[in-house]
Amino acid sequence: xxxDLNIFFEASPDPGVTYAGMLLSGLAWTVALALLAWVLALIxxxxxxxxxxxxxKWLVMLGNAYVEVxxxxxxxxxxxxxxxxxxxxxxxxxxxWIKSFDAPWGxxxxxxxxxxxxxxxxxxxxxxxGINSLAKGQRNxxxxxxxxxxxxxxxxxxPMAARRIIPPLTSEFMTIFKNSSVALTIxxxxxxxxxxxxxxxxxxxxxxxxxxxxxxxxxALTVNQLMALIERKSYIPGxxxxxx
Amino acid sequence: MMNLDYSVLLRALxxxxxxxxxxxxxxxxxxxxxxxxxxxLALARLSRYKKLATVAxxxxxxxxxxxxxxxxxxxxxxxxxxxxxxxxxxxxxxxxTTRTAFIAFTLFEAAYFCEVIRAGILAVPRGQEGAGQxxxxxxxxxxRYVVLPQAFRAMIPVLLTQTIILxxxxxxxxxxxxxxxxxxxxxxxxxxxxxxxxxxFAALVYFAICFTLSKVVKRYQARxxxxxxxx
Numbered sequence: 001x002x003x004d005l006n007i008f009f010e011a012s013p014d015p016g017v018t019y020a021g022m023l024l025s026g027l028a029w030t031v032a033l034a035l036l037a038w039v040l041a042l043i044x045x046x047x048x049x050x051x052x053x054x055x056x057k058w059l060v061m062l063g064n065a066y067v068e069v070x071x072x073x074x075x076x077x078x079x080x081x082x083x084x085x086x087x088x089x090x091x092x093x094x095x096x097w098i099k100s101f102d103a104p105w106g107x108x109x110x111x112x113x114x115x116x117x118x119x120x121x122x123x124x125x126x127x128x129x130g131i132n133s134l135a136k137g138q139r140n141x142x143x144x145x146x147x148x149x150x151x152x153x154x155x156x157x158x159p160m161a162a163r164r165i166i167p168p169l170t171s172e173f174m175t176i177f178k179n180s181s182v183a184l185t186i187x188x189x190x191x192x193x194x195x196x197x198x199x200x201x202x203x204x205x206x207x208x209x210x211x212x213x214x215x216x217x218x219x220a221l222t223v224n225q226l227m228a229l230i231e232r233k234s235y236i237p238g239x240x241x242x243x244x
Numbered sequence: 245m246m247n248l249d250y251s252v253l254l255r256a257l258x259x260x261x262x263x264x265x266x267x268x269x270x271x272x273x274x275x276x277x278x279x280x281x282x283x284x285l286a287l288a289r290l291s292r293y294k295k296l297a298t299v300a301x302x303x304x305x306x307x308x309x310x311x312x313x314x315x316x317x318x319x320x321x322x323x324x325x326x327x328x329x330x331x332x333x334x335x336x337x338x339x340x341t342t343r344t345a346f347i348a349f350t351l352f353e354a355a356y357f358c359e360v361i362r363a364g365i366l367a368v369p370r371g372q373e374g375a376g377q378x379x380x381x382x383x384x385x386x387x388r389y390v391v392l393p394q395a396f397r398a399m400i401p402v403l404l405t406q407t408i409i410l411x412x413x414x415x416x417x418x419x420x421x422x423x424x425x426x427x428x429x430x431x432x433x434x435x436x437x438x439x440x441x442x443x444x445f446a447a448l449v450y451f452a453i454c455f456t457l458s459k460v461v462k463r464y465q466a467r468x469x470x471x472x473x474x475x
Contacts, residue, residue, distance in 0.1 A: 072454035074412035077426060077447050084439040174309075181311035185418060192314045205321050213310050213318075220309035 007204050008211070019198050023211055026194030029104075031219075033111055033190060034177045040116030041123050041176070048120065049127025050153060063124065070121030075182050079114040083107070083186045103187055111183035119176050126168045130161035163234055170227035177219050191215060249438065253445055256432040263428025264449070266342075270349055270424065271411040277350035278410070279403065282357030287387065289362055300358075307355035312416050319348040320420055341422050353410050360406055364399035365391060401465040408457050412450065425449070 008020040017025070052063035070078070087095040101109060134157060142152030184193035195212035199205050253260075288300035307315065323344050324336035331337065368391050376386035396403075415426040423431065426446055433442035 068455060068458075069451065072451045072458065073447050074415040074426070074450055076415045076418060077443065077450055080430075080439075080443045081447055085443050088440045178309075178311040181313045182416070184313065192311055192317070195314070196317060199317075199321075209314065209318050209321065212314055213306075216310045216314065217306070 003207060003210075004204060005207070007202055007207050010202075012198070013201060019202070019208075022194050022198055023191065023215065026189060026191035026212075027215055027219075029108070029188060029190040030177065030180050030192075033108065033115065033183060033188065034180045037112050037116040037119060037180070038173060038176050040112065041119035041172075044117060044120035045123025046127050046158075048124035050131070050158075052124065052128045053131045054149075063128075067121045067124050070118055071125075075115070075118050075179055076185055078118055079111060079182060079186050082114045083110045104189065107183065107187040110186060111180070111188050115176065115179060115183065119172060119179070122172055122175075123169070126165045126172070127161065130165035131157055133164060134160055163231075163236070166227060166231045166234070170224065170231075173227060174220050174223050177223065178216070248441060250441060252432075252436050252438050253441055256436075256442070259432060260425065260428050260445075263423050263425040266423060266428075267411065267414045267425040270345055270414050270417075271407065273346050274349035274353050274410055275403075275407045277346075278353035278357040279361070281350060281354035282361050283392070285354060285358035286362040286365060289358065290365060304355045304358050307352055308359070312352055312413055313419050315352045316348050316416065316420060319351060320344055323347060341420065345417055345420075345422055345424075349410065349414065353406075353413075356406055356409075357403065360399060360402050361395065364395035364402075367398060368394045398468070401461050401468065404461045404464070405458070408454050408461070411457075412454060415450070 008023075009018050011017070012019050012022045014022060048063045048066050051059045052067075054060065073081075087098040089095075090098070099106070138156055138160065139152060142156040143149070147155065180188075180190060181192040183190055184196075189197070191212055195208045199208040202208065285300045285304060288296045289304065291297050291300075310318075324338050327333075327337040327339055328335060372390055372394065373386055376390040381390065414424050417424045418427050418430060421427065429442045429446040433439045436442075
């Protein structure tokens with residue numbers, strides 16, 4: 001095997017785009033999808049995770065059911081449900097409106113929702129565990145000084161839990177970039193899809209898959225550094241260690 | 245709303261059953277192979293031999309930083325090349341989708357099992373290994389009789405959870421048109437033009453299996469915790 005790096009600067013079947021350009025466009029879709037889905041997952045995941053720690057039984061059960069549903073169906077099947085099944089079972093007007101989004105936006109928005117909600121269930125699990133790992137006195141202390149339940153969460157529990165779950169969240173954040181590749185099955189031309197296309201056009205498999213592999217490694221390292229930075233910046237001396 | 249026809253499901257059940265069987269086979273083989281290979285990787289990562297540890301860590305980190313779909317593309321391309329190289333053929337030798345799928349999942353999941361097992365080994369108190377050495381155990385005997393049995397006992401719930409994820413991951417074989425459970429459902433769904441029925445059914449089956457297994461794991465974990473608390 002001999003690597004031919006010049007292949008990346010040759011023109012792809014896409015007019016005016018080199019193979020390097022193709023891969024970079026794939027990377028852009030991967031990053032856009034992963035980041036937006038991450039935002040959705042954080043919002044929904046935090047809400048569901050908090051709901052599962054509240055003193056309302058029906059809310060806890062609802063939150064538990066949400067997590068079980070999204071965790072026990074493979075991501076790929078969930079994407080198919082959003083993409084192929086949902087528009088058909090909704091009333092025709094809404095279904096047709098959903099289907100009216102052409103590629104690349106239709107598949108992209110579907111993947112965004114699918115990947116975001118899939119990840120939100122995993123984040124909800126971390127958030128719940130993080131809140132439950134805090135000493136019970138924290139919650140009682142907040143309530144005892146006259147804070148409402150909402151204030152206790154806002155000012156006492158969530159700031160502490162958030163710092164504590166940074167390591168597992170780092171791993172979820174890295175996973176969402178990898179999981180975004182599943183979106184290729186519904187037609188999002190992200191990094192893995194572009195690498196596979198380049199492979200089919202050029203038969204330079206080592207170069208095509210190799211480039212994608214290197215890019216994913218760089219993404220993983222970047223995410224890791226970013227989260228380590230956040231962990232350092234948000235660290236409150238003494239507070240967390242003393243709690244354990 | 246469209247008309248739903250669930251009788252198409254009934255007719256396709258035998259075919260779907262074969263697909264499910266294939267998914268389960270891959271899960272079991274990759275679990276067994278992944279745990280064996282993952283244990284070796286974990287021992288290598290914890291080894292005193294720096295080079296061995298570096299190579300093992302490189303493999304694990306590489307596998308864990310790329311998407312499974314990309315790994316599947318890699319392995320389906322590389323296996324025929326490697327087989328050709330092994331038997332001295334001058335062009336790639338195909339060994340079939342099924343066998344390649346077994347190998348792909350074993351190699352990929354081993355990296356994830358390795359990290360679980362490594363954590364399990366590190367959780368065994370250091371004194372245990374020292375005690376084994378003091379009794380005159382060799383490294384292999386120490387691992388075989390002292391460290392690994394304790395590590396595995398505590399790890400079983402995590403290993404099973406990882407296996408449930410592995411089972412869900414087998415659906416990704418769809419990308420190489422394999423006839424796993426989802427692949428089978430997708431093929432009949434497209435043939436009959438019944439995507440809604442088949443994908444909904446597939447989701448329900450995956451949910452039923454994974455939900456039940458995760459409940460079993462949870463119950464087992466609770467029992468394990470209780471035993472530890474009593475000990």
